[in-house]
Amino acid sequence: MPDLQFTATINGRKVARSAKPQQRLLDFIRDDLNLTGNKEGCGAGECGTCSVFVDGVLMKSCLLPVAKAHGATIETVEALAQTGELSVLQTAFHKAGASQCGYCIPGMVMAATAALRANPFADREEIKERLGGNICRCTGYQKIFDAVELARDVQNGRLPATALMETETEDAVIGKAVRRIDAPSKVSGRLRYAADMTMPGMLHVQVLRSPHAHARIVSIDMSAAEAMDGVEGVITCADVPGVDGFGVFVNDQPIMARGKVRYVGEAVAAVAAENPLVAARAVAAIKVVYDTLPAVFDPDDAMRAGAPALHDYAPDNITKHIPIRVGDVEKGFAESDLVVEETYSTQAIEHAYLEPEAGLAYVDHDGVVTIVSPDQNVTHHRHMLARIIAKPISKVRFIMSPVGGGFGGKEDMIYQGMLALLAMKTQRPVRLVFTREESIISTAKRHPSRTTLRMGLMKNGHIRALVMKMICDGGAYGLSTEGVMRKAAILAAGPYVIPNVRVDTYGIYTNNTPSGAFRSFGALQTAFATESHLDICAERLGLDPFHIRRINAMRDGAVTHTKAKLGSVSLTRALDALEKASGWEAGAPHSRGSTRRDLNRADIRPPCALGARFAQGGKQEAAE
């Protein structure tokens, strides 16, 4: 198709350019105009990071073909602070601490601007509804609501403009809500994440991924891809010059599949080309012959004798087993008045950082292989990559680009190796930007778990014995599984003095998407079991939930289940403060919701009544 002649008014300036017919408005403003403030988070209109104004209407620019915006007046986030001075709303985001990783923030600022334009007196509930199309993974939204309310009140004169300024601090700076030093760059869209960066002569990378959960690679034919115009380099595991393999604890995942694929979405080959379209066509032209192998998707099945083994070094598919042993649990159960057993399970969870994986690589003037990426562990990645590409550490350099959310998911060196190999092969800068789908299918998840928990207690509430066995699906590669099993086991029995403990956590290989590091690293799964269980036991014993925890709480100088002696233990302080702050009404947890008197206080939010405002027939009248 021929190029389009596209004209529009963008951020107050006339733009007349040719555009590719397949371009979305988002591509045009980011790639052609270098306005990278608005980000791509999902490419499907679900997350809102790409929100711009088209003729004054908030639109998701990833869904809009550029041709549809022909002749329109467009405002991107850059329009809000065009002279360098932040808008009232942007300043309010700064003041309220409403930005964390910042990746969703340009879109959020646009949506909030739209909200206050639509109703300058919008209350908190209406603000929530109007921001409902924008996802933030970091903040929990509270401080975003605070920021919009602050901006509203300043704009309406209910609060003076000084309310937006830094609260004056005396000499002390520790313990003060100092405004975030990185917030102005985030609320304005000025901060450049890896996908916003370009280099002269830069090539674009696309990755060929496995369609099979478990298969032997018979052959890879790259000749057609290599012969295509604009293709500068094609790589497979054969291009790895050193010792292949990465992982936080065990280096069992190759940069690209080696000999066989172990999960759907695993990288098999990668292409660097003059533009992303050529790279994608080249990826489609790579012919891989697979011989599918029996696969295993359930950790219990994987542990059975005769199950398909994923890795030669682990014929039983056990990635890691961590035991904790204290006292004699059988004796503890014999002494108990009440023994309760229950099983608990948790699901796989996606990190869903708003910034999909992205990175650049180049070989610099001194021959240093340099990777720029949102990387949670540059120290370890430099170490591993040096071994993989067979270079001294001084010839490998990792530069952290701003991280648009991580939560553990960017601890794995899942794509930086491919970037390094392509930069070395082409001797040109290369850039790889994952789509949301690629990010979801190819990167680690929170470990799904199945936990059996047995607890024995005395009538007075004292726990005498605890036995926990947790089986976790670690997926196809080791990544952080060992560490997750360790932390899960150490913290499994909770902050309670228990004389007899037996905990076993197992991480198991399967042909599922690998599991890895995720904020709270195994402790979430075991705490769900132990803390649910304590309430079950409290009900059976007629004890208040706070009380049963206090009875068993570790206190100053307690010895943990790993036999470590603690100093100061703040648990009872936290329980006391929480009970008071929440106005908790004491009582055993026997479904007493209908009779409690501590509900519906002022410090909760009203139940969501989505759409009620709009169902009333249009915009509610301003409150004033």
Add this chain to the structure above:
Amino acid sequence: MARKRGRGMAACWYGIARTAVIDRAAAWAEIDDGGSAKVVTGVTEIGEGILTVLAQIAAHEMGVKPEHVVIGDNDTARAPEASHAGASRQTYMIGNAVALASREARKQLVEVMAEVWDVDVDVIRTGNGEVWAENTNHRITMGEAVQTSKGRGVVPVGSASFGTDTTGLDPVDGSGRPWQAYVFGAQVAEVEVDTVTGEVQVLGIWAAHDVGRAVNPQGVEGQIEGGVVQALGQALMEDYKLDGGHTSTSGFAKYILPTSLDVPRVNSIIIEDPDPIGPLGVKGVGEPAMVPTIPAIMNAIYDAVGVRITALPATPEKVLMAIRDKKRQETERAVQAAE
């Protein structure tokens, strides 16, 4: 009533910094021209606000203003190792390293000024961009002090490393000293369960967490609020589904995340039980903030409607099914009792 309310609570503990290995982090600091300061460390700002926390720590220790602290980017060719962003470790490990390096830089400057003013180093104070000597008329700006120091051939720089005294776990019984700093916390959840649709709304969370010392209380709240809402997602809606290794949830249309309409009001209660080992007393909060949330919500659902969800997530379908099962069992029991 179709909608029923309930409350539940849960507690947690957590270890700060890397588990069952010796953790370490380093930083370089310089009191720079004009009374600004430069801190270089391999820190990773993943959104928690660590750059601001480190600027506050450096400002506090060197006596400059926080907005005059420049923090170098994380670059393995330019910055000393500070290791990874994870394990709720950055404020603890890197914060303490920056404090120690800043103290070292300040010491260089203070020693010069003590000589210039002919006073004891102990009477020299620094703060808010100024240097002065107690009980004297000596008071100059930090910029002037740096100029004086450099005029005497001394660039005020410092470097420091902070490491933990920890051990691995015994492979048989798990004994060991995995961390040197522990935090504790607890949360209450208030929910409303719609018994017609099975939908659970979390209306309020009260979250009490020990953070050692809150360098930036607004940042601590941000960590608690964000952690609570991530946990709420796992509790009620998020589910990465696989069938034969293929996912059916490869986008946000199918992988459901909490939005502005799903989140409770979060009431943070910050507890400060200072760490006695590190120079600052700080600990961490990033991960523990989400640990008690899920059981607190499940305990609240039980309080509201008497059903115990043991398999996450507590989707409307699952909650509704559990409510129906409970009703059926109660009816059967009533029938049996009547017979």
